[in-house]
Amino acid sequence: xxxxxxxxxxxxxxxxxxxxxxxxxxxxxxxxxxxxxxxxxxxxxxxxxxxxxxxxxxxxxxxxxxxxxxxxxxxxxxxxxxxxxxxxxxxxxxxxxxxxxxxxxxxxxxxxxxxxxxxxxxxxxxxxxxxxxxxxxxxxxxxxxxxxxxxxxxxxxxxxxxxxxxxxxxxxxxxxxxxxxxxxxxxxxxxxxxxxxxxxxxxxxxxxxxxxxxxxxxxxxxxxxxxxxxxxxxxxxxxxxxxxxxxxxxxxxxxx
Amino acid sequence: xxxxxxxxxxxxxxxxxxxxxxxxxxxxxxxxxxxxxxxxxxxxxxxxxxxxxxxxxxxxxxxxxxxxxxxxxxxxxxxxxxxxxxxxxxxxxxxxxxxxxxxxxxxxxxxxxxxxxxxxxxxxxxxxxxxxxxxxxxxxxxxxxxxxxxxxxxxxxxxxxxxxxxxxxxxxxxxxxxxxxxxxxxxxxxxxxxxxxxxxxxxxxxxxxxxxxxxxxxxxxxxxxxxxxxxxxxxxxxxxxxxxxxxxxxxxxxxxxxxxxxxxxxxxxxxxxxxxxxxxxxxxxxxxxxxxxxxxxxxx
Numbered sequence: 389x390x391x392x393x394x395x396x397x398x399x400x401x402x403x404x405x406x407x408x409x410x411x412x413x414x415x416x417x418x419x420x421x422x423x424x425x426x427x428x429x430x431x432x433x434x435x436x437x438x439x440x441x442x443x444x445x446x447x448x449x450x451x452x453x454x455x456x457x458x459x460x461x462x463x464x465x466x467x468x469x470x471x472x473x474x475x476x477x478x479x480x481x482x483x484x485x486x487x488x489x490x491x492x493x494x495x496x497x498x499x500x501x502x503x504x505x506x507x508x509x510x511x512x513x514x515x516x517x518x519x520x521x522x523x524x525x526x527x528x529x530x531x532x533x534x535x536x537x538x539x540x541x542x543x544x545x546x547x548x549x550x551x552x553x554x555x556x557x558x559x560x561x562x563x564x565x566x567x568x569x570x571x572x573x574x575x576x577x578x579x580x581x582x583x584x585x586x587x588x589x590x591x592x593x594x595x596x597x598x599x600x601x602x603x604x605x606x607x608x609x610x611x612x613x614x615x616x617x618x619x620x621x622x623x624x625x626x627x628x629x630x631x632x633x634x635x636x637x638x639x640x641x642x643x644x
Numbered sequence: 645x646x647x648x649x650x651x652x653x654x655x656x657x658x659x660x661x662x663x664x665x666x667x668x669x670x671x672x673x674x675x676x677x678x679x680x681x682x683x684x685x686x687x688x689x690x691x692x693x694x695x696x697x698x699x700x701x702x703x704x705x706x707x708x709x710x711x712x713x714x715x716x717x718x719x720x721x722x723x724x725x726x727x728x729x730x731x732x733x734x735x736x737x738x739x740x741x742x743x744x745x746x747x748x749x750x751x752x753x754x755x756x757x758x759x760x761x762x763x764x765x766x767x768x769x770x771x772x773x774x775x776x777x778x779x780x781x782x783x784x785x786x787x788x789x790x791x792x793x794x795x796x797x798x799x800x801x802x803x804x805x806x807x808x809x810x811x812x813x814x815x816x817x818x819x820x821x822x823x824x825x826x827x828x829x830x831x832x833x834x835x836x837x838x839x840x841x842x843x844x845x846x847x848x849x850x851x852x853x854x855x856x857x858x859x860x861x862x863x864x865x866x867x868x869x870x871x872x873x874x875x876x877x878x879x880x881x882x883x884x885x886x887x888x889x890x891x892x893x894x895x896x897x898x899x900x901x902x903x904x905x906x907x908x909x910x911x912x913x914x915x916x917x918x919x920x921x922x923x924x925x926x927x928x929x930x931x932x933x934x935x936x937x938x939x940x941x942x943x944x
Contacts (some may be wrong), residue, residue: 417785506768513728513762514782514829515754 402597405519406589409527412520419525426529430491431536437490438483438537439544445478446470446545447552454557463557467564468571470549471542475572475580479542481628484587487534488620492595495526496616499599500609508600518600527592534588535581542580579635586631587624594620677706679742681837681869682727687736689722689918696722697733698918706836707867707909709859711880711926713940714915720873721765723915724839727871728762729753740837761830761838765845767822769814769829775801776810779829800828804858820851827858838862840872844879856882861896863909864888877941884910884926914940 389397449470457463499522502508511518546568553559598616602608680703689697697719704710712720725731726738729745737746745756769778777784779797788796801807804824814822823843830838840859844852856879862868864887872883886898887907901907912929914922914937922929922937930941 417787501771505766505771506764507770509725509730510762510764510768510770510829512730512750513757513760514785515757516781516785517750517754 398597401601402593405523405597405600406527406593408519409524409593412517412524413528415520417520419521422521423525423528426525427533430487430526430529431533434487434490434533434537435540437486438541441482441486442474442479442541442544443548443551445482445541446474446548446550449473449478449545450549450552451556454553454559458557463559464563465567465571466553466557466559467546467549467567471546471568471571472576474542474545474549475576477628477632479545480538480580480583480587481624483538483541484534484584484591484624485621487530487537487588488591488595488624489617491530492591492620493613493617495592495595496599496602497609497613499596500602500612503600503602504605504609523592523596523600526596527589530588530592531585532588534584534591538580538584575639578639579632582635583628583631586627590623590627591620594623679706680704680739681706681708681741682710682871683737683739683742684723684726685737685739687726687733687738689719689726689731689733695918697726700736700915700918700920702913702920702923704837704869704871705909706869707863709863709870709872709883709910711883711910711912712871712873712915713875713880713912715875715940718915719918720875720915721841724762724841724871724873727837727839728757728760758833759836761833761835763823763826763830763838763840763843765842766819767814767826769817769822769825771814773814774810775806775812775814775817775825778814778825779832781829782832796832797828800831801825803831804828805854820847820854823847823851823855824858827855831862836868838868838870840870840874842873842875844874844876849878852876852878853882857888857898859883860886860898861888865890865896880912880926880929884912 450466453469454463454466457466457469499508502511502522508518511521550561550564550568553564554561595616598612598619602612604611682704684700684702687697687700688695700719700723702710712723714720722731726733727740729748729750733746737744739745740756740760743756745753748756769775770781773781776794776797779800780793783793783796797810798807801810804827806821806824806828809817809821809825814825817825827843838859843855843859847855859870859872860883863870863883872879874880884907885901887901888896888898891897910926911924912922912926913920914929916936921934922932929937932938
């Protein structure tokens with residue numbers, strides 16, 4: 389099969405998976421317990437790595453930009469630079485990439501193992517739709533939890549930036565906080581929340597699709613896991629560009 | 645169904661005869677028994693241009709066991725996946741209890757699957773669920789209350805002699821135990837049709853024998869229609885020459901058909917490259933002159 393045909397086929401299958409998951413939400417049985425369990429695994433489970441990533445990203449942003457800002461005597465705007473970078477771009481994207489690595493791989497491996505050990509077939513044979521039972525709760529959990537994780541990463545990123553600014557560059561904490569408050573607009577915050585909603589959908593649908601289409605035994609599970617992480621990360625980064633452009637146009641965010 | 649397994653009351657010979665006469669009369673009166681439980685009509689299926697099934701037609705009557713023999717990759721497991729609607733044929737018809745399910749959607753198949761139990765090759769137990777949760781899976785999904793669930797699960801586990809393992813996780817079970825739990829899970833909800841997909845593959849002979857005994861018990865005492873996919877001749881021997889009955893003490897015993905009795909509720913199909921090359925009784929199979937069948941039966 390040529391690459392274009394293969395790409396279109398995968399796109400069709402992923403779109404169908406998303407549609408079936410959402411359509412299934414309005415029919416019984418509803419797997420609320422499973423969704424909450426996944427929210428715990430995805431949200432609470434990913435919190436430590438997301439907070440660490442956010443903190444040190446904020447820190448390194450200040451580390452790299454503060455000397456340049458100082459050169460132009462605008463070091464008082466350091467808080468603004470770190471906050472806008474984190475809220476608009478780095479927070480959503482880095483959180484999505486971390487979650488893609490941790491959760492996307494786990495979902496793909498779990499579903500892939502279930503496919504090769506015939507557990508998915510068994511589920512269907514027992515009268516359960518695997519899309520409603522397995523895919524929909526994971527998708528919902530990712531869509532709900534990724535914005536929350538992103539907010540947490542943003543906050544810790546700003547705290548990390550502030551810590552580095554005050555400890556290494558002796559900047560007054562109040563100056564930093566004022567700069568952050570002046571820098572972030574409501575539109576930035578809305579944009580920063582909308583992005584992870586889509587990223588959650590991308591990570592969940594790609595990981596579930598790759599897991600459910602696993603073939604070739606345990607080697608196939610490894611292959612699915614790798615391609616789920618790689619594909620979802622690439623799609624997140626590419627989609628981020630178009631999403632940023634759309635948000636700029638719709639909410640008038642990101643323009644100076 | 646399977647109610648005989650809940651408690652073992654003392655059954656007198658008179659009781660057994662009366663019950664048997666009543667059962668036979670009920671069976672004669674039941675018009676739906678005329679319909680085959682499973683029917684394949686000229687079913688074709690290909691994957692990537694390779695013919696997996698090529699014009700397969702057969703029927704499984706009520707209370708009958710159809711043993712499907714054949715080499716690996718010959719289309720045996722595909723046949724039972726088609727019965728469950730896990731695959732769709734390219735052409736032909738598949739009927740379950742006279743209902744044409746060939747073009748049923750996944751949603752429509754869910755109700756059909758309620759009356760079919762499936763025993764998978766490796767058990768296919770859900771790793772993250774305990775034995776209890778695995779066996780109760782169908783009932784939990786249907787929203788059955790906890791007390792009824794536990795009663796039913798214990799009854800089924802007793803049927804496969806696995807009640808002691810109720811709280812264990814699948815990873816703690818041996819291959820044979822997993823298969824037996826798989827059978828218990830397949831039988832929850834009292835399905836009228838059960839599919840066995842090489843349930844004895846890789847098991848030691850005594851455990852394989854136990855699995856075959858369970859299949860015989862379902863066929864003879866519970867009137868279950870089944871397809872038993874295998875490539876092991878021992879399974880054919882057990883299923884086609886022994887029958888289950890209840891003795892005076894109310895215990896299930898297995899007896900040989902002998903020379904004066906011929907089991908009419910077990911037939912054999914042999915598949916080769918997606919085509920049926922033999923269909924009939926085991927005695928006919930053993931007398932078949934086809935060199936492929938001879939090689940399969942005798943190994944040379």
